[in-house]
Amino acid sequence: MTRLDDIALTEHGLSPAGRGRVLLIGCGALARDVLALKTAHGWDHLDLACLPAILHNHPEKIPDAVAQEVAANRGAYAQIFVLYADCGTGGLLQARCAELGVEMLEGPHCYSFFEGNDAFAARGEMTAFYLTDFLVRQFDAFVTRPLGLDRHPQLRDVYFGNYEKLVYLAQTNDPELTQKARACALRLGLDFERRVTGHGDLETALRRL
Template sequence: MTTPDDRTLTERGLAPTGRGRVLLIACGALAREILDLRAANGWDHLDLHCLPAILHNTPDRITQAVVDAVEKRRAEYDDVFVVYADCGTGGQLQAACDRLGIEMVQGPHCYSFFEGNDRFAAHAEEEITAFYLTDFLVRQFDAFVWKPLGLDRHPDLLEMYFGHYEKLVYQAQTDDPALTEKARACAGRLGLEFERRFTGYGDLETTLAEV
């Protein structure tokens, strides 16, 4: 099955033609949100190419994957924008974008820019024991959390991984009762208190509006 990870909107016949086109190189975990924002705001000049979301499990590979995608496609566009935050690259992604002369989303990770970087930073120290999920991670909890940590095979590891966490914060991009209940169930599986925090698209929306 083909997903936004596999083809750009141009290749799917959905991208506009003419000048002023911008290529978004984005994390696959943000595909649905970016496409929703693009459609809602009529941002037809934005073309989306997503890298596999599973790269977040190996953040040392993100920077090179982004660089390769930029170098392969930038000649087709008037501008390129990287829709990743630092995402565990230790500043390497920002340094690479600076070398390439392109901009990227600001913030340490998507949890921060969904809530708003300033707001997230204001309470980050108080929530050092919080584990965050977004809409994407609630939908993909087993594939991106449970199985990669080996909890499907070794449930005894749960205490080692999550013993120091106190609550699960579900940052909801959409008002979906079914997702909320699934997030609540994820908290139960991890043995954590549950909090739902509606963030909408946060700084992702304001940043793309500027693009």
């Protein structure tokens, strides 16, 4: 028998199966981190839908991609939360999320919310190039090849001549990733620094859900 609360939920566009469930619409670069947090904390009420991480090369496309995902899933979940910071959209994603009535991560980008937005802002670093666990793993796919450094290595100093150090913001304690990040710094001609951030404000945001 259908209960009255199920009927009320259906009338408001939410299927009974969606009660209490939260959909996370996030960048594919965060998938491993979100799944690790779900497993560690038993957050089985959180479902994850990832958009391609390569959208960061065209941030103007992120708001429309998020909006399409929200529209496709709104009736199936009690809440939808967007796992993007501004990520180069110049405020457009925040405006779109406000129109859609969904919340999103705070901060300018993942480097900031991984370290903690307040801590990152306080550093005021202008000459640091950042990598996360994801970007260390995908350095060639997201840095070397898109910038043409595999074909034109002389461009390195054009792109990175004003940087002084590569900062690896480590979500995990993985010696292999640290070694690879150090090699990335060497390839770019930069000093190397490693900071263990864990998941920072990403974990804080998910706890609230």
